[in-house]
Amino acid sequence: MLKMAYFDLPLEQLQTYQPARQEPDDFDAFWQETLEQTRRYPLEARFEPVDFGLRTVEAFDVTFNGYGGQPVKGWLLLPRQRSGPVPVVVEYIGYGGGRGFPTDWLLWSSAGYAHLVMDTRGQGSNWRKGDTPDLEPDGSNPQSPGFMTRGVLNPKTYYYRRVFMDAVRAVEVALTHPAIDPERIAVSGASQGGGISLAVSGLEPRVKVAMPDVPFLCHFGRATQITDSQPYQEIVVFCKIHRDKIETVFNTLAYFDGMHFATRAGARAFFSVSLMDDICPPSTVFAAYNYYAGPKQIKVWPFNKHEGGEGYQAVEKVKFLGEVWPV
Numbered sequence: 001m002l003k004m005a006y007f008d009l010p011l012e013q014l015q016t017y018q019p020a021r022q023e024p025d026d027f028d029a030f031w032q033e034t035l036e037q038t039r040r041y042p043l044e045a046r047f048e049p050v051d052f053g054l055r056t057v058e059a060f061d062v063t064f065n066g067y068g069g070q071p072v073k074g075w076l077l078l079p080r081q082r083s084g085p086v087p088v089v090v091e092y093i094g095y096g097g098g099r100g101f102p103t104d105w106l107l108w109s110s111a112g113y114a115h116l117v118m119d120t121r122g123q124g125s126n127w128r129k130g131d132t133p134d135l136e137p138d139g140s141n142p143q144s145p146g147f148m149t150r151g152v153l154n155p156k157t158y159y160y161r162r163v164f165m166d167a168v169r170a171v172e173v174a175l176t177h178p179a180i181d182p183e184r185i186a187v188s189g190a191s192q193g194g195g196i197s198l199a200v201s202g203l204e205p206r207v208k209v210a211m212p213d214v215p216f217l218c219h220f221g222r223a224t225q226i227t228d229s230q231p232y233q234e235i236v237v238f239c240k241i242h243r244d245k246i247e248t249v250f251n252t253l254a255y256f257d258g259m260h261f262a263t264r265a266g267a268r269a270f271f272s273v274s275l276m277d278d279i280c281p282p283s284t285v286f287a288a289y290n291y292y293a294g295p296k297q298i299k300v301w302p303f304n305k306h307e308g309g310e311g312y313q314a315v316e317k318v319k320f321l322g323e324v325w326p327v
Helices: 027-038 159-176 192-203 220-226 232-241 243-256 258-262 282-291 311-324
Strands: 046-050 057-065 071-079 086-092 114-118 180-190 209-213 268-274 296-301
Touching (some): 057 159, 159 192, 192 209, 220 232, 220 243, 220 282, 282 296
Parallel strands (some): 086 114
Antiparallel strands (some): 046 057
């Protein structure tokens, strides 16, 4: 029997929920140093035309140097009919998925926008194929299966440090292409992709629009206490086994919490949340949303779980972006 029920705070409380933030004192310095280290490597963005039988969309196989100068893959899709540079949506992928094929990503180019899809290093073997390995020069600690505890005993070796830097560089890749308007950069993604887009919004001021759907990687402390769903359970399992490392784990995670990036983001934002979401509980999404510093709105899906609004939300996002940047 399908079980769906409210398990988190009532909507009235969610709308004002602002838990205490435990932000590291050197949060900004950590990320500034990380950005500087990453940008020491040339971007070397390459766009190779590929033919997937698409008649209204130009498709390019993208390669660029992300964290540590390591190669990251992606797709760039451009509407064939355009009179000049167009806005771009840089999209990040949900947990376990990869870039797949250009035919998987036709929404934004069909609506008249450029669309840059970033592959997620090490992922892409759970539900859509990926092509980017996680080359790990810094070593790592033992981990629970998955990515949530890879390198988690030190913020400098934590997996998402590399992913967030790849994601910032993906925005920089978009800025290099002559078909893209550098003044109209949007980021988007669902679940993990939503959490990545929040981080990029807080790290890269050239991002003007953010569209995080049911974002992951927010309010780790609460998430690990109120849901027994994956992927947050990877953290729980790790702490269950490594009982002496709990404080260290959450000290690291504090550098990657979407709440902290939200306070630094100025892009115009359109969030979504599902009130029955047992993977990214609604209080964790509202924690980031309520701290978000830029202009914002949120679409609430009362009777959905982690699938969110799906096609309904896609329609809402196209309408939203069309009002911001008509094409």
